Structure formats: structure tokens, C-alpha cells
Amino acid sequence: MRTIVLASTSRYRAEILQRLQIPFQVLKPNADETPLANETPAKTALRLAILKAESVVPQFRAAAADTLIIGSDQVAELNGKPVGKPGTIERAFAQLKTMSGKQLVFHTALALIDAKSGRIQSACVATTVQFRDYADDEILHYLAHENALDCAGSAKSEGLGAALMVRMSSDDPTALVGLPLLALIGMLSNEGVSALRPRHAANGS
Secondary structure (H helix, E strand, O other), rough: OOEEEOOOOOHHHHHHHHHHHHOOOOOOOOOOOOOOOOOHHHHHHHHHHHHHHHHHOOHHHHHOOOOEEEEEEEEEEOEEEEEEEOHHHHHHHHHHHHHOOOEEEEEEEEEEEEEEOOOOOEEEEEEEEEOOOOHHHHHHHHHHHHHOOOHHOOOOOHHHHHHEEEEEEEOOOOOOOOOOOOOOOOHHOOOOOOOOOOOOOOOOO
């Protein structure tokens, strides 16, 4: 059975991955998440997803471990500009005030690395979200009742953040939460790992 590692400290990603009912480990990645100059939000998300996965590869490559490492990152985009995690209530309020009535695109990137062969699979799934016109007091209520400081754009869609939104469109309903599960299932299948046959080895035996 292959070892699955999630290179992330996000509880949201871990919760999504648990849906596959495949045992996995969680390791903290070591990656500078600063966007590069003239880098689009989608490219930032994809680069960081790969970088996060790559940062834990050395822990397994030395032992030639049969390990698959998952990395993921999300960057929101408003009018071509990146919108990251707020970190503070003040920044979250400013983000949400700017986002009121606007349409954002959330770029959720995924990378899967075979630590033994070095093979990298990657994808970026876009989710378009139309936000409602909401008032300042509604923003304050939301921030008082929902911990969204570690969410891109302060928008926690799986919680009260859904009340900020009118509609969303995506090829993968889990992408907005932080881990494109449908894309991951396909990548794992390419490595011989099936969520329906989780004990299958890479050679299909």
C-alpha cells in the first residue's frame, strides 16, 4: 500500500481528503508564499502547490519510499489582482468591503508528487463566485461569528460565508473549500491508487 502525505496544515484540506477514506499523513510544508512579480493569481497558486509538495519530498526520497505527496494552494482574484488570506480582522473587513457586489475567481491548485520517481501531476481549478451587496454591519456580524482569517478573500463558503454569496460556478465543488477532490482522484488513479480499491498498489496488484 502506498503512503499518502498531505503537505498542508489546513484543517479544511485534511477534512476533504478524509472523504476518500484512504489513510494519510499530514506534514507541514516549508514554502515562501510571496507572489512573484507579474505572476498571475492562477500561476501563483499552481507554483505554490508544487512548492509545498516538493518541500517535504526529501523526507521520503532518501529511503526510496513509495510515497505520494499532495500539495495545494488557493489564490483569489479580483479584477486581475490577487486576494490572499487576511490574517487580521482589519484586513478581512477591508477585503470583504471591496468584494461586496463583485465577482471573484478562486484559483485552487493541486500537485501530486511521486517521491520515488519524482513525477509531478498538477492542475488548477477555477471557481467563479458572485458576491452579494452587503453592508458594513453584515461584514462585522460575519467576522464576529466565523473564523475566516486563514481563508483566501476571507470567504469561508462552507460556513457563514455562504450568506455573502449569490452563486458559484466550478467543475469541482470541493475546490472552493481548498482541495479539488475530483482532480485528485484522477491523479491518484494515475498512480495506481483507487479510493474504491485503496489497497491497490502502483502495479495494480
